[in-house]
Amino acid sequence: MIALFGIATTFEGCKPKGAGSAVSAGAAEKTYVAPGQYDEFYNFVSGGFSGQLSVYGLPSGRLLRVIPVFSLDPEKGWGFSEETKPMLETSHGTVPWDDLHHVQLSKTDGDYDGRWVFVNGNNTPRIARIDLTTFRTAEILELPNSGGNHSSPYITENTEYVVAGTRFSVPMDGDDSDTPINTYKKNFKGTLSFVSVNKDNGHMDIAFQIETPGVNFDLSRAGKGVSHGWFFFSTYNTELASTLLEVNASKNDKDFVLAVNWKKAEEYLKAGKGKKVSNVKYAHNIYDETSHTSTSTIKNEVIVLNSAELEGLCYFIPCPKSPHGVDVDPTGEYIVSSGKLAALIPVFSFSKIQKAIESKSFEGEFAGIPVIKYEAALHGEVEKPGLGPLHTEFDGKGNAITSFFVSSELVKWNIKDLKILDRVPTFYSVGHLMIPGGDTKNPDAKYVVAYNKITKDRFLPTGPELAHSAQIYDITGDKMQLILDFPTIGEPHYAQAIRAEKVKDKSVKIFKLEENKHPYFTNGESAAKVERNGNKVHVYVTTIRSHFTPDNIEGIQMGDEVYFHVTNIEQDWDMPHGFAIKGANNGELLIMPGETQTLKWVPDRIGIFPMYCTDFCSALHQEMSGYVRVSPKGSNVPITFSVGTNQPTDTQ
Amino acid sequence: MKAYHPIKSIHRIILLICGIALLAVIFLPIWRIELDAAQYPEGLELHIYSYKLDGQVEIINGLNHYIGMKTLHADDFVEFTVLPYIIGIYALAFIVAGLMARRKWIYILLAAFLVFGIVAIVDFWFWEYDYGHNLSDDAPIKVPGMAYQPPLIGYKQLLNFGTYSIPDIGGWIVITCGLLLCYCVYREWQFSTNKI
Structure with missing residues (x-):
């Protein structure tokens, strides 16, 4: 008995140390923002199923504000006042909630300009625009022909377009949409909506939709620099399953990254190759800070381009095992897509993709769209990076950091030689990660923040329901160092951070009475x-x-x-x-x-x-x-x- | 023997410059009252011009209603109608004195300018006294024995507000003109006593 106990304690000693020891010395100094002092960054963090957008200060992790977007917020009268009720209108009537996943700061020349934040509503497909002078939702646009607006609201380098895609393909809207579910392969379609943004007032409009086969679009990123003019979407369920996706959508060894030439789409649109569809119904809601009222307008028309019929518009690139994130490095040359069930990270090269298209290095077609040979598009693979790669951000020094859900860690690797440089644990099961400016041409790589899916023992227990959590790591040195944990609202998915100077001085303090045009x-x-x-x-x-x-x-x-x-x-x-x-x-x-x-x-x-x-x-x-x-x-x-x-x- | 004693050129130049500077004072803030409180870390300011009140007048009025102070309105002050003219007259007097260059005139100018200064300060004090003491009986906050007269110049704590009363750019110009005039008069007086 005693011998057995001895063996047990010996094995106990072999176990790795707990999370507590992962915090490095000097962490407090790096995150301490003295009372009355300001944080370096505004961190806009999606609120997930809360439907709202939260704003934290970095590096302190202090909650500065929760901006109501898709959900009622009695605290601020959002959706309760007559003025804000139209903002939650949709073609389905009032929808007082949504699932807000992703955050995009508006960009000029590939860098954040501090004007607006765009966010997506996943459930009842919508995109919202938040004005950074008032930190209020200024506009919400519903998307027709869509289900599960997940690969959204990613934007181009000059905010020309905000995109939306269908995570859940559905039959196109209209009378024919009453169709058996098991006719999925024939009748269900994906759409990619390109929403134009007015440079002066930010107003959104669906410029065109691209109709695609009914794969599930997961995430997306715009090309930048050399790849400006292209958009990349990750897909899963290329099996086109409509039931038990857990099994049926995990069968193919490779799914796809879809490369869309949106400059080409603009040409086709100009040439009148789009089909005007008028059996759709979608709401467009705008808040006016002069009349202090909002309007909701139902629109009934959208122009659809067909991905299979229009040559040179779309190309599939095979990508291992249900890719999740698809991220473009600061130069625009490298496209990182993470097969969330794969044991490697493929990195594609934009110039190789272009060459493959020129030389028609295709391995075939999928639903009328050419499929580029995997090797022809590939820059290389990061080997044995971890388990369950999801998302990648960039430090602007030639390195990438990828989040791993299953092995619960962040892994830093070099883009050129694909060698792994460092890894740190997250607590627990990181989803998205964020480096300030990590998706721009010029990342501000001081910190990386992990937004986690599981919290467990990180904070004082609060019953069965726990706040989600985020962790900040200092990445100024060779080793990533954990410096702070902070709880978040709802479920944090993607987030972005911008230098405070780009936003704070534009903040409105009061509305002028003499400008009040409320009826x-x-x-x-x-x-x-x-x-x-x-x-x-x-x-x-x-x-x-x-x-x-x-x-x-x-x-x-x-x-x-x-x-x-x-x-x-x-x-x-x-x-x-x-x-x-x-x-x-x-x-x-x-x-x-x-x-x-x-x-x-x-x-x-x-x-x-x-x-x-x-x-x-x-x-x-x-x-x-x-x-x-x-x-x-x-x-x-x-x-x-x-x-x-x-x-x-x-x-x- | 001359009919009058001319003044030195340097003094003429000083007088002319002062005259022009005084003209500018008509359009510049003369006095400022700064208020500080815990809730107003950025501070509140009242700027007094020759012809208007400026700064955060409405906010200060809003706060003053708690202690029953009358609201500040430029229309309630005859000073804002006459002061620009008075300053204009003094400015012209400086210029004329500089052009005419007669010693006797600058003695008179100094005397008149001192009278202006004293009257202005007394008027300002009465104005502050009136606002600080004539409080509404309906005031929500009444502190027995408490008056809210701002300091004539300097600092005073009035309940939660620290109150600073100091000259603004226009006020400093007036003071500088007065000092320069004193200097001119003193030097001229020295010359006159040495010569005679």
């Missing part, structure tokens, strides 16, 4: 009023420290729909006011200085309803409240409203 804007307290229009009552309210005008309102009746149009007439930085009223089947409003927002309230009973400011605004915040009286329908109580004058009459 229910209240220009000062003297303009506050209550207007009845049938059963609709419009209340024009102003807020300023520390009162509402008006704050005594009578004459509301059962059956009325009451709209509180609240204008915050403060013109001082960081002085929002909130607005809430008892019993509203709705959220609150949070109104920035100079802004107007509207809360709809349908009273459900007679009585007196307190309203109050929800954002502690001043020393007299608790006094910032008022009353609304609701009378029975047909009551003779007239509409009255006032502030400070409706003094008590029962003086006894």
Whole structure:
């Protein structure tokens, strides 16, 4: 018995040390941002199934903001105020949630320009644009003929296009889409949407869609530098399975990377080779920061180019075992695709791909699209890198860092000689990774951040549901060094980081009252009023420290729909006011200085309803409240409203 | 014997430059009141011109309502109507004194300029006193015995606000002109006592 125990303890000693010892000395100094000091980078991190976009500071890992995008956010009134409701409209009606996976900062000349962030909605295919002067969602565009918008919203080097692709191929929209699922191979199609971005105001429009065979598009990247004009998409399920994909889509030894010549697509489009399709329906939602309102427009037309019919538009490149990430190095010459079930990483060469196309080094066709010979496109393979390679970012010094989900590590390797240089564990099962500027022409390679899928014991336990986590590694030396862990919101997928200087000075502090074009804007307290229009009552309210005008309102009746149009007439930085009223089947409003927002309230009973400011605004915040009286329908109580004058009459 | 005593050329030049500088003062901020509080690390500023109030007047008015201070409006001050003319007249007086170059005139100019300075400071003090003491009975914050008169010049803590009252560029020009005029008068006086 004792001998057995001895053997057990001896074996225990052989086990590698735990994660705790992985932290290097000096980690605290590298991540410490003193109180009142600013971080070096804004890190825009996808919120996954939260549907939102979070903003962290690097290297401190401090949460700076959660920007509501696809999901309701009662904290900020997003989707609750009348002004923001249209932003969540789709062709399916209101969809108050989505699954936000990927983040793309807008680019000029292949580097981040700090204007916008684009994000994708995976579930109900959408792309959103966030304005970096307000850190608010400015636009959401739905995508027709699509399911599972995963390989999105990757962008070209001058933000010419933001792309979307179908992770879940579906029949094209319209009457013929009611088809048996087991006719997948014949009837299900993939589409790649190229969404143009207006250089001045960022407005998005579907320039064209490319119809493809029904493979699953996983991720994508634009070419840059030498490969500008091309786009690369990873695919899986080239087996075209529609059930038990876990098994049925894992059969082929090689799936594909799809290379798309989008300059060629533009030529075909100009030449009128596109097919106008008008049996589609998709929403285009725009928020206007001058009128402080948004509009949702349903569109019914899209131009489709056929990948099999238009020569020179698309080429498949074989890639081992269900590739996930497809990433392009800073020069644009090397394309790294990671077969997530493969034991190697193939690196393709753009110039070799071009030569292969010229010399027609094809091994055949797949659904009418030429398949380039694997060896003809290959620069080389990284051998035995780890298990489950997913994504690759670049340090701009000739090296790449790849994330490995199964072996839970980051591996640094050299692009030219494909030799492995370093590896570090992640805690646990890293998905995406990010180097600031890691997908640009000029990476700012100070840190790499791992965004993990499993958290387990990294933080204090919080029941069965745990925050996901991220880890920051210092990569300025030869060895990657873990310097910080931080929890994240939702599930972090891709993220990007930009130098604070490129964004911070453009940040809006207040909205100017004189520029407020809201149709229910209240220009000062003297303009506050209550207007009845049938059963609709419009209340024009102003807020300023520390009162509402008006704050005594009578004459509301059962059956009325009451709209509180609240204008915050403060013109001082960081002085929002909130607005809430008892019993509203709705959220609150949070109104920035100079802004107007509207809360709809349908009273459900007679009585007196307190309203109050929800954002502690001043020393007299608790006094910032008022009353609304609701009378029975047909009551003779007239509409009255006032502030400070409706003094008590029962003086006894 | 001359009918008057001419002044030195250097003093004429000084007077002419001062005259032109005083004209510029009409368009420059003369005084500034800076406010600091925990909630305003970036500070709040009130700039007083000869003809207007500038800076974060609305924000300061908003804050002052807590202590029942009257709101600041340029229209409430007759000073903003007459001050540009008064400064203009003094500017012309400097220029005329420089052109005419008579010793007696600069003595008179100095006396008049001192009167202007004293009247302006007294007026400013009364203005500050009025705003600091005549508070509304409805003020949400009432601190017994507390008045909110900003300092004439220098620093004073008023509840949570540190208040600095200091000349702005226009004020410094006026002060410099006064000092230069004193210098001219002193030198001329020296010459006159030496000669006679």
